[in-house]
Amino acid sequence: xxxxxxxxxxxxxxxxxxxxxxxxxxxxxxxxxxxxxxxxxxxxxxxxxxxxxxxxxxxxxxxxxxxxxxxxxxxxxxxxxxxxxxxxxxxxxxxxxxxxxxxxxxxxxxxxxxxxxxxxxxxxxxxxxxxxxxxxxxxxxxxxxxxxxxxxxxxxxxxxxxxxxxxxxxxxxxxxxxxxxxxxxxxxxxxxxxxxxxxxxxxxxxxxxxxxxxxxxxxxxxxxxxxxxxxxxxxxxxxxxxxxxxxxxxxxxxxxxxxxxxxxxxxxxxxxxxxxxxxxxxxxxxxxxxxxxxxxxxxxxxxxxxxxxxxxxxxxxxxxxxxxxxxxxxxxxxxxxxxxxxxxxxxxxxxxxxxxxxxxxxxxxxxxxxxxxxxxxxxxxxxxxxxxxxxxxxxxxxxxxxxxxxxxxxxxxxxxxxxxxxxxxxxxxxxxxxxxxxxxxxxxxxxxxxxxxxxxxxxxxxxxxxxxxxxxxxxxxxxxxxxxxxxxxxxxxxxxxxxxxxxxxxxxxxxx
Numbered sequence: 001x002x003x004x005x006x007x008x009x010x011x012x013x014x015x016x017x018x019x020x021x022x023x024x025x026x027x028x029x030x031x032x033x034x035x036x037x038x039x040x041x042x043x044x045x046x047x048x049x050x051x052x053x054x055x056x057x058x059x060x061x062x063x064x065x066x067x068x069x070x071x072x073x074x075x076x077x078x079x080x081x082x083x084x085x086x087x088x089x090x091x092x093x094x095x096x097x098x099x100x101x102x103x104x105x106x107x108x109x110x111x112x113x114x115x116x117x118x119x120x121x122x123x124x125x126x127x128x129x130x131x132x133x134x135x136x137x138x139x140x141x142x143x144x145x146x147x148x149x150x151x152x153x154x155x156x157x158x159x160x161x162x163x164x165x166x167x168x169x170x171x172x173x174x175x176x177x178x179x180x181x182x183x184x185x186x187x188x189x190x191x192x193x194x195x196x197x198x199x200x201x202x203x204x205x206x207x208x209x210x211x212x213x214x215x216x217x218x219x220x221x222x223x224x225x226x227x228x229x230x231x232x233x234x235x236x237x238x239x240x241x242x243x244x245x246x247x248x249x250x251x252x253x254x255x256x257x258x259x260x261x262x263x264x265x266x267x268x269x270x271x272x273x274x275x276x277x278x279x280x281x282x283x284x285x286x287x288x289x290x291x292x293x294x295x296x297x298x299x300x301x302x303x304x305x306x307x308x309x310x311x312x313x314x315x316x317x318x319x320x321x322x323x324x325x326x327x328x329x330x331x332x333x334x335x336x337x338x339x340x341x342x343x344x345x346x347x348x349x350x351x352x353x354x355x356x357x358x359x360x361x362x363x364x365x366x367x368x369x370x371x372x373x374x375x376x377x378x379x380x381x382x383x384x385x386x387x388x389x390x391x392x393x394x395x396x397x398x399x400x401x402x403x404x405x406x407x408x409x410x411x412x413x414x415x416x417x418x419x420x421x422x423x424x425x426x427x428x429x430x431x432x433x434x435x436x437x438x439x440x441x442x443x444x445x446x447x448x449x450x451x452x453x454x455x456x457x458x459x460x461x462x463x464x465x466x467x468x469x470x471x472x473x474x475x476x477x478x479x480x481x482x483x484x485x486x487x488x489x490x491x492x493x494x495x496x497x498x499x500x501x502x503x504x505x506x507x508x509x510x511x512x
Contacts, residue, residue, distance in 0.1 A: 001081030002276035005129065006247040006295050006342045009079065010066060013048050018075055025053040025060065028184070029176045033347050036067045040353050045072035054173040054343075061173040066344045069250060071354035076361045079250035080273045085364045088273070093368030120271040122278040128292020130245070132339040134284060137168075137214055137332055168213035169332065172296070177347045178315030182324065184210040185314060187346045189244045189298075190256040191218075192288050193226045195263075196233060196240075201289070202226055203266035205256040208244065208330070209311050217311035218242070218302060218330040221461040222470060223418075225262050230328065234304040241286035242302055242330055247295025247344050249274060258362050259415045267291075285333040295341040299334040317348035317355055317387050322462050325469075351384040359388050374410055376403065381432035389419040389460065393432035396425060401485035405453060408476035412457060419460040423476045442479045450487075451478040 003009040013019040020039075026032050032051060039046035051065040070076050073085065082088035174184040186208035193202050202225040209217035220226040233240035245252070251274050255266040267278045280289035283299045290297050308326035316322045346354045363380050371377050378395040382388055396407055404425035411417045426432065426441050446452075452475060459472030466472040482488035 002274035003081075003249045003251075005293055005338070005340075006066065006250065006344055007340060009069070009250045010048070010050060010342065012078065013069065013075065016074075016078070018048055018072070018078070020047045020049050022049055022051045023053065025055050026051050027055050027058075028061070028065070028173050029057075030179065032065060032067065032175055033177045036347055037349065037353075039068055040071050040347075045075075045352070045354070045357060048075060050342075051173075056171065056173055061171070061343075063173055063341050063343045065173050065175075066342050067346060068354050069344060070253065070346075070358055072357055073360070076254075076357045080254060080361075081251070081275065082273075085361045089364045089367055092365060093371075119275050119277050120268045122265070122267040122271055122280050122289075124289065125279045125281055125292050128279060128281045128294075129338045130248070130281065130290065130292055130294040130297050131284070131336050134334065134336045136284065136334045168335070169210050169216065169298075170213050173343050174210055175345055175347065178321070178349065180313055180321055181315055182209060182312050186210070186216075186244070186246065187348070188253055188344050189246060190252050191220070191226060192243045192245065192290060193229045194241070194288060195229050196236070196238070198263070200263045201265050201267070202229065202262075203252070203256045205253070207314060209314070211309070211329070214332045216330045216332070217309065218328045219311055219314075220327070223458060223461070228262070230302065233302070237304050240302040240304065241288055242300055243283050243286060243288040243290055244298040245290040245294035245296065246298075247338075247342060248291045248293045249278075250344075252278075252291060252294075253344070254358060254361065257358055259366060259417075261415070283334070284336060294338075295343065296335065296337045298332060299336075300330050300332045302328045302330055315347075315349055316462050317351075317353070318390075318462055318464065319350040319387060320464055322464065325461075351387055355388070356384045370411075370414070373414070374407055377407065378428045379432050381438075383435050385435070386422070389416060389421075390463075391422045392417070392420045392424070393435075393438050394423065394425050395428050395430050395432050396480070397428045398480050398483075401483050404478035404480050405476065408453065409455075412455070412474060418458045419463075421459075421463075421472065421474055423474070424479055425477070426479045427481055438479075442477060445479045445481065446477060451482075452476065453478075 010019060026035060032054065036049060039049055046068060048069040049067050054061045054065045070079055077084045080088055174186055176184045189205060189208050191204050191206050204220065204224055204226045206218060206220040206226065211217065230240055251270050255270045258269060260266060260269060271278050279292040281292040282289055283297065285299045306329055309329050310324040311327040312324040313321040348355055359382055363382055367380060370380065376396045378397060381393045383391055383393065385391065394407060396403065407425055408423050411423065412420060424438060424442055426438055430441050431437050455474050457474055459466045459470055461470050463472060481492055
């Protein structure tokens with residue numbers, strides 16, 4: 001199911017009993033965070049919230065704020081137009097395993113799949129609702145300083161706002177989430193960049209700190225695709241066009257966070273999931289393309305000749321503040337928006353939060369792809385306590401010695417799984433989504449020295465515990481049943497389980 005607007009999605013949530021309206025004024029400074037945090041930590045993720053009267057510096061904003069819209073398994077599935085994430089994953093898995101048909105029935109099934117895929121490719125349109133209101137801004141004069149070998153930190157540049165008209169970034173209902181945050185942050189931005197060599201597009205999600213009416217920080221960590229694009233512009237000294245869109249079909253938010261391979265267009269995944277081509281429109285002040293049904297579009301550029309600027313602190317998904325670090329400065333050249341725009345946002349912090357459900361959906365949806373590389377994998381879970389990739393549980397069908405270690409090394413080499421600090425491998429019959437069950441087998445089935453492995457590798461830039469930024473160690477634990485070929489010389493005892501016939505008889509006696 002494709003949503004024509006973010007309001008359309010909110011209407012669907014409300015019709016399904018998944019939305020709460022908050023009619024009294026709530027401040028974008030800290031108050032919305034407190035309200036949303038309580039809701040997110042409610043059983044099952046609580047409800048989506050629509051703040052009808054957000055205030056910015058005490059003034060009512062004309063744009064309502066939506067938060068926690070993806071903060072449950074049900075809402076996450078609704079956002080991608082599926083009955084459940086499992087159903088969407090099964091459909092994608094069937095596509096991955098598609099083989100040449102051997103009969104009419106298989107041919108018709110393959111044809112049906114092909115018809116679904118015809119919507120994957122985005123298409124260009126001349127205009128769209130995201131251009132209902134257009135505000136252009138004068139660009140600051142080109143700097144003459146040369147980019148140094150070592151990044152420098154600068155104070156904010158003098159900006160030319162002589163002809164700028166409202167709204168500016170300062171008028172949007174952008175949250176200050178936590179008390180020690182360095183300012184207001186856009187927390188659900190879909191950031192569009194383009195590889196200057198290949199033309200490949202990327203849509204990523206990197207927090208945006210508001211510095212003033214026309215400049216922001218651009219927090220793309222060094223391992224991200226947009227950062228790689230940026231390095232090419234820094235090498236050439238050319239200004240880098242960047243556009244940010246917010247809202248529109250909620251599937252865009254999911255796709256911007258999805259662990260797609262470098263070079264694969266996120267709009268292809270969005271078109272496949274929504275079963276309708278994504279309509280893209282060219283920006284007003286650069287040549288990048290954004291969804292025509294976006295709620296807000298913020299256009300601009302990054303100047304490689306400009307020193308980096310300190311960004312942060314920010315209350316992050318780690319549950320701690322990430323401290324200030326130097327990042328590029330994003331200059332705004334235009335803001336466009338729908339007449340009926342809604343401002344979607346989220347908060348991150350001590351789990352469980354909304355991002356737990358987004359990350360969980362990614363794991364389930366891309367599990368078939370993991371299984372193509374590692375067919376012994378049964379399931380993968382990222383428990384909330386691990387704040388995404390700090391802790392990963394994997395169940396496997398173990399058939400030969402040291403197979404658990406093969407999986408550890410293989411997964412550490414796949415995309416953002418490189419950030420996983422602790423990986424626990426268990427047998428196929430263990431439910432990895434039940435943390436208590438995994439911990440039971442971890443404690444019961446391991447000898448700490450024999451069944452553990454330490455290695456080194458890239459670390460999450462946001463990890464405050466590493467001695468050096470972006471460099472850390474990893475711990476893998478083999479909690480599977482040990483085989484004689486692994487040097488285990490004792491018999492392995494059976495797990496205590498009741499006879500199924502006895503269980504059935506007692507169920508009958510209890511009327512179950």
